[in-house]
Amino acid sequence: FAPSAFTAKPTTALQGFSSKVFETQEVSFADTKETIVKGGRDLFPLLPKAFEGIERIGVIGWGSQAPAQAQNLKDSLAECGADIKVTIGLREGSSSWEQAKEVGFSEDEETLGEMFDVISKSDLVVLLISDAAQAKLYKEIFEAMKPGATLGLSHGFLLGHLDSIGEKFPEDMDVIAVCPKGMGPSVRRLYEQGKEVNGAGINSSFGVHQDVSGKATDLALGWGIALGSPFMFETTLRSEYKSDIYGERGILLGAVHGIVESLYRRYQRQGMSPEQAFLESSESITGNIVKIISTQGIKAVYDSLNDEDKVTFQTAYSASYKPAKEILQEIYDEVSSGNEIRTVIMHGARLDRYPVGKIDGTDTWKVGEKVRAERDEENIPLNPFTAGVYVATMMAQIDVLLEEGHPYSEVVNESVIEAVDSLCPYMHYRGVAFMVDNCSFTAKTGSRKWAPRFDYILDQLAYTAVDNGAAINEELIADFEKHTVHQAVEECCKLRPAVDISLFAETSTKEIVIQ
Numbered sequence: 329f330a331p332s333a334f335t336a337k338p339t340t341a342l343q344g345f346s347s348k349v350f351e352t353q354e355v356s357f358a359d360t361k362e363t364i365v366k367g368g369r370d371l372f373p374l375l376p377k378a379f380e381g382i383e384r385i386g387v388i389g390w391g392s393q394a395p396a397q398a399q400n401l402k403d404s405l406a407e408c409g410a411d412i413k414v415t416i417g418l419r420e421g422s423s424s425w426e427q428a429k430e431v432g433f434s435e436d437e438e439t440l441g442e443m444f445d446v447i448s449k450s451d452l453v454v455l456l457i458s459d460a461a462q463a464k465l466y467k468e469i470f471e472a473m474k475p476g477a478t479l480g481l482s483h484g485f486l487l488g489h490l491d492s493i494g495e496k497f498p499e500d501m502d503v504i505a506v507c508p509k510g511m512g513p514s515v516r517r518l519y520e521q522g523k524e525v526n527g528a529g530i531n532s533s534f535g536v537h538q539d540v541s542g543k544a545t546d547l548a549l550g551w552g553i554a555l556g557s558p559f560m561f562e563t564t565l566r567s568e569y570k571s572d573i574y575g576e577r578g579i580l581l582g583a584v585h586g587i588v589e590s591l592y593r594r595y596q597r598q599g600m601s602p603e604q605a606f607l608e609s610s611e612s613i614t615g616n617i618v619k620i621i622s623t624q625g626i627k628a629v630y631d632s633l634n635d636e637d638k639v640t641f642q643t644a645y646s647a648s649y650k651p652a653k654e655i656l657q658e659i660y661d662e663v664s665s666g667n668e669i670r671t672v673i674m675h676g677a678r679l680d681r682y683p684v685g686k687i688d689g690t691d692t693w694k695v696g697e698k699v700r701a702e703r704d705e706e707n708i709p710l711n712p713f714t715a716g717v718y719v720a721t722m723m724a725q726i727d728v729l730l731e732e733g734h735p736y737s738e739v740v741n742e743s744v745i746e747a748v749d750s751l752c753p754y755m756h757y758r759g760v761a762f763m764v765d766n767c768s769f770t771a772k773t774g775s776r777k778w779a780p781r782f783d784y785i786l787d788q789l790a791y792t793a794v795d796n797g798a799a800i801n802e803e804l805i806a807d808f809e810k811h812t813v814h815q816a817v818e819e820c821c822k823l824r825p826a827v828d829i830s831l832f833a834e835t836s837t838k839e840i841v842i843q
């Protein structure tokens with residue numbers, strides 16, 4: 329196995345963009361340059377121009393993203409004095425109705441209503457119902473939209489579905505996507521924290537799929553700035569759905585879950601108590617490793633180890649990289665072939681009979697609850713074996729995305745920043761389900777499907793290799809040390825202020841309901 333012998337496909341063809349409203353900035357990532365727009369509250373006065381012609385924004389749904397996006401949009405537009413009504417649209421009999429009312433949306437003020445009615449009255453329809461529901465209802469949604477209205481998505485999933493059935497968006501409408509690279513509750517939480525720190529928030533990618541009006545780019549950028557994104561980077565809807573569906577099945581959710589389960593068992597087999605095993609696996613990742621990555625980058629995890637621990641890291645890294653990459657490449661292929669999109673849609677159709685199950689009732693997470701209750705935040709160990717497995721999987725995820733031609737900004741956000749800034753803090757706070765089940769239906773189903781695959785392959789191939797005395801793969805370690813992604817992570821991190829998400833009992837998180 330020669331890790332450096334890959335041929336990367338050319339970077340996904342970005343359309344390139346310019347803005348009439350916001351300043352753009354060029355950023356160098358390794359041997360490539362990308363154009364981005366930096367966000368910040370100081371840009372709010374420009375929002376009325378970006379939203380020109382928009383009188384009503386219909387935010388459809390109330391899952392993970394909608395509560396965050398609707399409230400952030402409402403607050404930002406109010407702050408800049410824009411006369412734009414943010415209205416929530418829900419299906420008849422929706423159990424979310426009361427929750428939307430609790431945060432100030434109401435029928436009386438015409439800021440809460442039946443979804444098709446809201447869609448028909450909106451100039452920008454921000455479609456935040458589940459991806460499976462979008463695939464089921466898209467025809468009625470397109471028909472309900474008024475002429476000249478813009479369709480706003482936070483995912484490329486619907487395009488992936490339309491591609492696979494040979495259909496297209498109606499040609500006469502603008503279609504844009506603003507895709508926060510973090511779960512909904514973190515989009516709201518960091519926005520609230522950002523009231524004190526200019527620019528704190530969750531980065532978003534944006535894509536302009538159809539621009540009939542000539543205003544689509546500025547509207548997308550304005551939407552991202554109003555959400556509080558520290559920076560917005562360009563993507564295409566196809567590149568977005570591939571990287572997003574892949575990323576959440578990988579290190580963001582599925583892989584980290586599988587890694588913890590496999591290590592928790594391994595450490596007990598080696599003689600640790602369940603509590604110690606949880607501390608050395610899950611806690612080590614969420615309470616130590618990701619914090620180092622968030623502030624100093626991926627390689628700093630390795631650099632912080634002493635010589636003996638470096639050897640343990642190298643051993644775990646060498647044994648884990650290839651098995652993890654095998655599953656990751658399989659996920660990528662399943663996503664880009666359309667198979668994974670079909671899986672999500674079929675699961676959506678079975679949901680009444682087979683609801684999404686509980687993932688944290690097992691021994692691992694029961695012990696985790698106990699460990700969290702007694703946690704000494706300052707003394708969480710950095711287990712070098714755990715670090716080797718986790719970092720190898722993260723690097724394998726990065727390599728697959730780069731080999732498949734994704735731009736660095738997308739790779740870094742979808743494999744590193746989202747994990748360490750948005751998701752792992754939730755797992756650290758209240759366990760794996762609190763992280764996974766605050767994400768989309770697409771992510772929840774995919775994480776449940778792929779986590780066991782990471783668990784098994786690590787157990788079956790990586791740990792057995794270590795136990796059988798497999799040698800360190802020097803070439804692989806050298807590739808890791810000089811990897812181009814380290815500079816890209818550093819650049820991306822410079823573009824956001826250093827704010828750790830602070831979670832406490834009263835988060836703005838929508839309560840997780842496992843049906």
Ligand SMILES: NC(=O)C1=CN([C@@H]2O[C@H](COP(=O)(O)OP(=O)(O)OC[C@H]3O[C@@H](n4cnc5c(N)ncnc54)[C@H](OP(=O)(O)O)[C@@H]3O)[C@@H](O)[C@H]2O)C=CC1
Pocket residue numbers: 388389390391392393394418419421422423424455456457458459461482483485507508509510511512513766767768769770
């Ligand atoms: N979760 C996240 O943080 C992120 C999500 N996204 C994308 O944002 C979009 C929304 O995802 P997310 O917020 O997670 O929501 P979910 O995937 O959890 O979907 C929940 C919402 O879908 C609604 N819904 C489900 N079925 C139907 C139906 N048949 N008719 C009408 N409404 C229905 C639910 O309605 P009800 O309230 O009535 O149950 C609920 O409001 C997706 O495109 C997703 O990929 C993008 C970035 C991050």
Ligand SMILES: CC[C@](O)(C(C)=O)C(=O)O
Pocket residue numbers: 392508509510511512572575576580581766767768770771
């Ligand atoms: C990681 C899961 C996610 O893609 C997200 C929060 O970005 C989702 O679909 O929920």
Ligand SMILES: [Mg+2]
Pocket residue numbers: 508509510572576
């Ligand atoms: Mg995502």
Ligand SMILES: [Mg+2]
Pocket residue numbers: 572573576768770771
């Ligand atoms: Mg997703």
